[in-house]
Amino acid sequence: MYISTGTGPYNASLDPIMVDEWHRMAWHEVQEMTRRGVPGVWTWGFFDGWAPNYMFWTGMGHNTIGRFYETFGNRFPSTENRIVRGQSDREWYRTNPPLPTVKWSLRNNINYQQSGLLFALSDMAERRQHFLEQFWLLSKRSVAKATTEGPAAWVFDGAQKRQGQLRDLMTLLRMHGVEVNVADDAFAVNGSGAPPSPAAAAEDRGAPQKKATTFAKGSFVVRMDQPYSRLADTMLDTQYVRSDEKVYDDTGWTLGYLKNVEFKRIVDPEVLKVPMHLWEGGGQAILPVPKNNADTDYFRAYWADATTKKPRIALMHTWLRTQDEGWWRLALESMGVPYTYISTQDCSRTPNLREKFDVILFPPTGGNNASQEIVNGLPPGPPLPWKKTELTPNLTVDQTDDMRPGLGMSGVENLMRFVDDGGLLITARDTSVWAIDYGLARWVRVVPPQKLRAPGTILSASVTDKTSAIVTGYDEAIPLYFSNTPIFRVGLTQEPPATESRPSGRGGKSDPDVPQGRPYVPVPEKPKVEDPFQPPEDAPWNSEFAMTRPEDRPRVVVSFAKQADHLLLSGMLDNGDELAGKPVVIDAPRGRGHVLLFANNPMWRQNTQGSYALVMNAIMNWDRLR
Numbered sequence: 001m002y003i004s005t006g007t008g009p010y011n012a013s014l015d016p017i018m019v020d021e022w023h024r025m026a027w028h029e030v031q032e033m034t035r036r037g038v039p040g041v042w043t044w045g046f047f048d049g050w051a052p053n054y055m056f057w058t059g060m061g062h063n064t065i066g067r068f069y070e071t072f073g074n075r076f077p078s079t080e081n082r083i084v085r086g087q088s089d090r091e092w093y094r095t096n097p098p099l100p101t102v103k104w105s106l107r108n109n110i111n112y113q114q115s116g117l118l119f120a121l122s123d124m125a126e127r128r129q130h131f132l133e134q135f136w137l138l139s140k141r142s143v144a145k146a147t148t149e150g151p152a153a154w155v156f157d158g159a160q161k162r163q164g165q166l167r168d169l170m171t172l173l174r175m176h177g178v179e180v181n182v183a184d185d186a187f188a189v190n191g192s193g194a195p196p197s198p199a200a201a202a203e204d205r206g207a208p209q210k211k212a213t214t215f216a217k218g219s220f221v222v223r224m225d226q227p228y229s230r231l232a233d234t235m236l237d238t239q240y241v242r243s244d245e246k247v248y249d250d251t252g253w254t255l256g257y258l259k260n261v262e263f264k265r266i267v268d269p270e271v272l273k274v275p276m277h278l279w280e281g282g283g284q285a286i287l288p289v290p291k292n293n294a295d296t297d298y299f300r301a302y303w304a305d306a307t308t309k310k311p312r313i314a315l316m317h318t319w320l321r322t323q324d325e326g327w328w329r330l331a332l333e334s335m336g337v338p339y340t341y342i343s344t345q346d347c348s349r350t351p352n353l354r355e356k357f358d359v360i361l362f363p364p365t366g367g368n369n370a371s372q373e374i375v376n377g378l379p380p381g382p383p384l385p386w387k388k389t390e391l392t393p394n395l396t397v398d399q400t401d402d403m404r405p406g407l408g409m410s411g412v413e414n415l416m417r418f419v420d421d422g423g424l425l426i427t428a429r430d431t432s433v434w435a436i437d438y439g440l441a442r443w444v445r446v447v448p449p450q451k452l453r454a455p456g457t458i459l460s461a462s463v464t465d466k467t468s469a470i471v472t473g474y475d476e477a478i479p480l481y482f483s484n485t486p487i488f489r490v491g492l493t494q495e496p497p498a499t500e501s502r503p504s505g506r507g508g509k510s511d512p513d514v515p516q517g518r519p520y521v522p523v524p525e526k527p528k529v530e531d532p533f534q535p536p537e538d539a540p541w542n543s544e545f546a547m548t549r550p551e552d553r554p555r556v557v558v559s560f561a562k563q564a565d566h567l568l569l570s571g572m573l574d575n576g577d578e579l580a581g582k583p584v585v586i587d588a589p590r591g592r593g594h595v596l597l598f599a600n601n602p603m604w605r606q607n608t609q610g611s612y613a614l615v616m617n618a619i620m621n622w623d624r625l626r
Contacts, residue, residue, distance in 0.1 A: 001040065001112040003029050004068035006047030009245050013234040014049065014060065015138055021065055022049070029119045030096075038115065040072070040088060040098025050241070051249045051456075052234050061231035062177060063138035065131070067120050071112050072104065079105035139227040146224035152191075152269045154236045157262050158183070158218035161473075164297030165259040165609045170220050171281060172255070178232045181221040181276040188212045191268030213264060221276050236263065243453055243574030250456025250483070252571020253607065257458045257479035260294065260610025294473035294613035296335060302620065303336040311358040311622050313339040316347060318365050319386070319403035320373055324601070325363035331603040331612055337619075341398055344374065348411035354421040359622050361615075362431040364601055370430035371437040377406025412438050420591030424622040426615060428598035433486050441588035441595045443533070444554050447487040452578040456483045457571030460561040461584050468557045468587060469621035470596070470614055478558060479569050480584060481608050482600045488583045490554050491532025492547075551626075554588035554597075558614070585614060587625060594625050 005022045026043040033041040047068070049060075056066025072088075074080050082104045090097045124131055146152045156166055170180045190212050222232050241251040256263035292298050303310070315332070317325045332339055340357070347353065353360065367373045378384070383402035388395045407415075419425050419440065427435045435441045461480045463471045502513050514520045533553055560583075561567050564576040573579075586597040596618050602611035618625070 001033075001042075001072065001116060002045050002047075002070040003041070003043045003116060004047045005043060005049065006045045007246065008048055008050075009241065009247065010049040011052065011234060013230045013237065015141055015230065017134065017138060017141070018060060018063075018065070019049070021134065025065070025067065025120060025123060028123055029116050032119045033115055034096045038112070039096060040084075041096060041112075041116075042091075042094035044093035045087065046246065046248070048246075048248050050239075050247055050251070051253065052231075053249055053253075061234065062228060063135050063142060063230075065124075067117070069113060069116050071109050072098070073109045074104060074106070077106040079103065142227050142229045143225050145229045145233070146272060147269050151224055151233070151237075151265045151267045153224055153266045153271045154222040154232065154256075155189070155215055155264045155266055155271065156220040156222075156256070157215050157264075158220060159216035160262045161293040162259070162261050162295040162610075164295040164300070166220070166261045168296060168609060169255055169259050169261060170279065173222065173232060173235070174279070174281060176228070176231060176235075178222065178228050179226045180279040181223060182279045183215060183217060183219045183221055184275040184277060186215065186217045187219075187271075187274045188214045189266055189268055189271045189274070191266055191271075215264075220279065221271070221274065223272060225272060237265065238570040240570075241572035243572060245572070247455060247572065250571070252456065252458040252569070254458055254570040255607065257569050258481060258607045258610055260479060292473040292613070292617070294471075294610075294617070296609055296612060298473075299335045299337075299613070299616045303338070310338070311619055312356065313337065313359045313361065313619060314342050314353075314357045315339045315361045315363070316342050316344060317363075317398070318344050318374060318377075318406065319400060320378065320406075321366050324366045327601075327605055328361060328363040328603045330606055331609075331615075334606070335612070335616070337616075343398055343400065344377075344407035344411055345400060345405055347414055348405070348408045351410075351414050351417065353414055353418040354423050357418070357423065359424045359426065359619050360415070360418065362425065362427045362435075363603070364429040364431055367430055371434040373406065374431070374434050375407050375409065375412065375438070377408075378404040380404065412440075416440055416590075419593035419595055422592040422623070424594050424596065424618065424625070426596045426598075426618060428601050428603075429483075429486065432488075432597040432599065435595055435597060440590065441554065441586070441597055442552075442590070443490060443492065443548060444583075444586055444588060444597060445489045447489050447578075447582075449485060449487055449578055451575040452484065452487070453572060453574040454482055454484050454576070454579065455572055456481070457573055458482075458569040459567045459573065459576075459579070460569055461558050462561060464556045464559045464583075465587075468555065469624060470557050470585065470587065470618050472617050472621075473613060478611070480558075480600050480602075480611055481604055482579075482584075486599055487578060488586060488597065488599050489532075490556055490583055490586060552589055554586050556583040556585070557587050558585040559583050589626070594622075 003026045005026055010019055030041050030043050052061065054066070054068060056068050059066035072084070074082070082102050084098045084100055084102060088098050160166060173180055222236065224233065235253070235255050238254045239252045241247055315325065315328060339361070350356070365374065381404065384404055385401050386395055386403050387399050387401070415425060425435070425440065433446050436444050436446055458479055459482050461478045463474055463476050463478065465471070502509070505513050512520070512522060533548060559581055560579050562581040564580040567573055567576045567579060584599045588595045588597060600611070602608060602614050
């Protein structure tokens, strides 16, 4: 059994006292179980206390404590003879490794877990005065944060455009117990961090400014002189992770960026003197919502209006994995969007999809070999039913007699026909790769990453096609969540032109090649190709038939920032030049319809409301994308 903690990195907002308590409790539990002859109990493995997405952050974010365990287990709840290898070898931090062979059952698994938990509870009971005093001390130090390490507050201008996302964020903070205040009047304050902008290098964004910033009456102020200031700081501040760090999950989650709202990090304690009152939720936004500002309030109002005709939407899932598409379902339901839930198996049996739907959403599957898995399904074998029965009464959202079959080639053909007949197919990440691999989106290629590292990070993107309805309401710069792959390239050629080289000869690498016995004639420079569909200079005279018509070419709607050092907003990014200027959102016409490709996941973990509008705008304008 592994007991946290471990190698890090640890979240920089946590109080050192909290982290020290992790270590003390872990070694205490290891020692207590080891002295009772229990083999294979250890700490200090691969663990990061970086992202606040473990359940035990419920404790850490509220000045208490949380425990985290991982226990050896079998694939099925049976008793098996197991050989233990690899990460359970003896190390300096694991001097009591497990036995090399073991007869292991679910009972062993539970016994180990219960033992560790009982020792933790016993430790807390015996040291209850210590934990009570520590809770008080952590809370006291959190209140002092505003005037010690800072910042003093986070301020969200009340007069900004995206009131829906703004109020959603403030509501989320309150749900976690964070106090949110509202300014009674307009005010100005010094010491604000720079706003999210692709125009400044990454190291310059967030630096304190001496220039005063003005905020409207009704602006939200998240003070850092409160007991849960560290939790607020964790959610609102930017993150930086070195490229050599090994991180388990997302590396950047700055909620102001993900929700595409304006925010300022205020270091001047004078902001705490601004007249304000505690926000209890509700109330009216300062700005009305007269038009689409890429805001969730607008979309909620649109879908609640029963007087307008709405597109018919299907959300398609596989029977491989459903976690990622589950976040899309939650996103749609949070805005009141009606949809029909279908599977790839339904699609394979339905040749007339266009008669039923205008838009089909195909969220990511989270697979490593997704294109083939989507089509082929699970490996052949006995049927794997997913059905509502007396034993499984809650399996009601969707059902199948056998989870193994995938989309099949019939499903691919049905989706092609759906798009050709005027439908809109929206894909993201691995389903976008599938759409490219199986020919639904033409003249788009997937570029394999070389050394890129961007695990769950927030990057700066910009609107490339301002005429597209997909980006209605957006500013030129858009902060977007992205995680490693895919990288897209649009155009006729698979790879960028090779670097010019010269024949072996006299001089150096940069000298021209001079054939002898005649006057030197320089080679004309190749023109810089801006249009990815421009035919090469040496294209043969009879290649015209292979050129795509302008109306059929995929259009890049949103792309990453062109300069690599302007990409990173929050998280980890290494070798960002592989992403710089690459497409993020591509509108690929096909027949009378469109395939919309996302390189990122625009609906991720109920956090990325700032990119919801890219999907919603496309849905609402499904028949007007040309």
